[in-house]
Amino acid sequence: MTAFIIYKAIMCVGIFVLLLASAAYATLWERKFAAFLQDRKGPSRAGWGGLLQPLADGVKMFMKEEIIPNVSNRALFILGPSLFMVTAVITSAVVPWAKPVIIGGQTYDLQITDINIGVIYLLGVASIGVYGIMIGGWSSNNKFALLGAVRASSQMISYEIPMGIALIALIISSGGSLSLKTIVEGQDAGLANIVWQPLGFLIFFICALAETNRAPFDLPECETELVGGYHTEYSSMKLGLYLFAEYINMFISSAVIATLYFGGYNFPFAHEIYAKLGLAEGSAMVSLIGFGVLLAKIFGFICLFMWIRWTLPRFRYDQLMNLGWKTLLPLSLFNLAATVVVEYFRGNIHF
Amino acid sequence: MQLTNRKVVVSNKEQSLAERMYLPAIAKGMMITASHLFKKSPTINYPDVKRPIAPVYRGQHVLKRDDNGAERCTSCGMCAVACPAEAITMTSGERKKGEEHLYREEKYAATYEIDMLRCIFCGLCEEACPKEAIFLTDRLVDAQFERKDFIYGKDKLVEKMDARIDVSKRQTPEVLAFKKVEGLKHNELFDAKKLNKGHKH
Numbered sequence: 001m002t003a004f005i006i007y008k009a010i011m012c013v014g015i016f017v018l019l020l021a022s023a024a025y026a027t028l029w030e031r032k033f034a035a036f037l038q039d040r041k042g043p044s045r046a047g048w049g050g051l052l053q054p055l056a057d058g059v060k061m062f063m064k065e066e067i068i069p070n071v072s073n074r075a076l077f078i079l080g081p082s083l084f085m086v087t088a089v090i091t092s093a094v095v096p097w098a099k100p101v102i103i104g105g106q107t108y109d110l111q112i113t114d115i116n117i118g119v120i121y122l123l124g125v126a127s128i129g130v131y132g133i134m135i136g137g138w139s140s141n142n143k144f145a146l147l148g149a150v151r152a153s154s155q156m157i158s159y160e161i162p163m164g165i166a167l168i169a170l171i172i173s174s175g176g177s178l179s180l181k182t183i184v185e186g187q188d189a190g191l192a193n194i195v196w197q198p199l200g201f202l203i204f205f206i207c208a209l210a211e212t213n214r215a216p217f218d219l220p221e222c223e224t225e226l227v228g229g230y231h232t233e234y235s236s237m238k239l240g241l242y243l244f245a246e247y248i249n250m251f252i253s254s255a256v257i258a259t260l261y262f263g264g265y266n267f268p269f270a271h272e273i274y275a276k277l278g279l280a281e282g283s284a285m286v287s288l289i290g291f292g293v294l295l296a297k298i299f300g301f302i303c304l305f306m307w308i309r310w311t312l313p314r315f316r317y318d319q320l321m322n323l324g325w326k327t328l329l330p331l332s333l334f335n336l337a338a339t340v341v342v343e344y345f346r347g348n349i350h351f
Numbered sequence: 352m353q354l355t356n357r358k359v360v361v362s363n364k365e366q367s368l369a370e371r372m373y374l375p376a377i378a379k380g381m382m383i384t385a386s387h388l389f390k391k392s393p394t395i396n397y398p399d400v401k402r403p404i405a406p407v408y409r410g411q412h413v414l415k416r417d418d419n420g421a422e423r424c425t426s427c428g429m430c431a432v433a434c435p436a437e438a439i440t441m442t443s444g445e446r447k448k449g450e451e452h453l454y455r456e457e458k459y460a461a462t463y464e465i466d467m468l469r470c471i472f473c474g475l476c477e478e479a480c481p482k483e484a485i486f487l488t489d490r491l492v493d494a495q496f497e498r499k500d501f502i503y504g505k506d507k508l509v510e511k512m513d514a515r516i517d518v519s520k521r522q523t524p525e526v527l528a529f530k531k532v533e534g535l536k537h538n539e540l541f542d543a544k545k546l547n548k549g550h551k552h
Contacts (some may be wrong), residue, residue, distance in 0.1 A: 036388050036392075037384045037387050037388060038387065039387055039390050039391075039392050040392055040394060041392050044396070307381060307384065307385065308381070310384060311377075311380050311381050311383075312377065
């Protein structure tokens, strides 16, 4: 029992640190990547080539004056960013990070918890995430913040529906399990889910962009129209939490996309390569390689997120709603129907 | 009557399916931004790397000393007369006994001020100077918070003995020869033959 608690504690702390570190460096990479796309240099003064920039940003955020408007609802004003950060972090609980390690005959899953409704948990936590924005924007008692919050909530609701339907199609074609561990292991034996769900992936990816409030769906913090959007009144580390949680969300979204559609920690010819290298299945080295592969996939998706952000202009709000309800929703329903037909002929569905 | 050939007939035709999907257009746009990933950034890391400036750049002035460290300026006022912006003012002083190592000639500039806000950095002062005392250098005039700080006195203009300023790029033999031509006015190109033929001045 003690060993179990220690192992879970190590997993939780390790993944928490991983999230914070990767989000911190995602902020730096975002600025660097934007600079490269725009023929600039990006931050380069702090540390070696700018490597200490996230630290400097963090210190700056902490040292800034903290302003809580006296017309705001103080308790909710503090709750907003906290909730947003918490929901961003706890999404990581169901993501399988690497192959299970066998130490002393005991199998250790490199996943905080493998719940059998992992996908529903993901959707649920993602929906709670909007409360952080909504509470923050509403409690600021500022028209711009309120508008940003309203936009965020209606955007989340609109895009969760096609996202959920795309996930149903994915679950049908990947064997009917809602556990992320099972989904990943299914892709180890067979092909990655993207092969059977290309349209589903496209829908899920667009919805993931919308759910993380990344450009071109960053209307909640649309600074050209809404000053700062839902975090207009926020300052100091509370603003920092909002901005930071966005990067954690982006990291988790990339991890989830990689896990659901691109085989997670698996890669083509994995078993042949492990056999050639003389690595036993279940050894720490195999897990480490798998973890590295997953991180590489996540990095690729983060780059894609950023690439899109620095290419596409922001949607107008009616265009956003049109895309969500009139395009993505019918498309996801079509995808679901097509998946059912295809899976019936593949023999995975029996009536 | 057709004035230009730039007339374009605007069409409001329906978008095709491919156009309405936007994905090809998005892919095209993303390829444009991606192509910039491989372009060289034109940025110069300024404090570390400095843009090369022309050898004849006209920046902040210097009042030269001679090889013994005595000030060359004799306060003749030629520079102030030549200055189109009237940026130069000076007062003269008489050299006393024992000051020979400080001032090269018997008369010297007791004060010498250039208003850097008036100066247009044309270089006529150095052209006018008969004593090779004033030169424009490749140094930039620093930013200041107040106007009065832009009036540079001798403390800033006279070169320090431990930090001599190289003006050899501006004081070339050709320049010296140019200055020795009698009757030559400013702005005229150096052409001795034309002068000897009695070119009008």
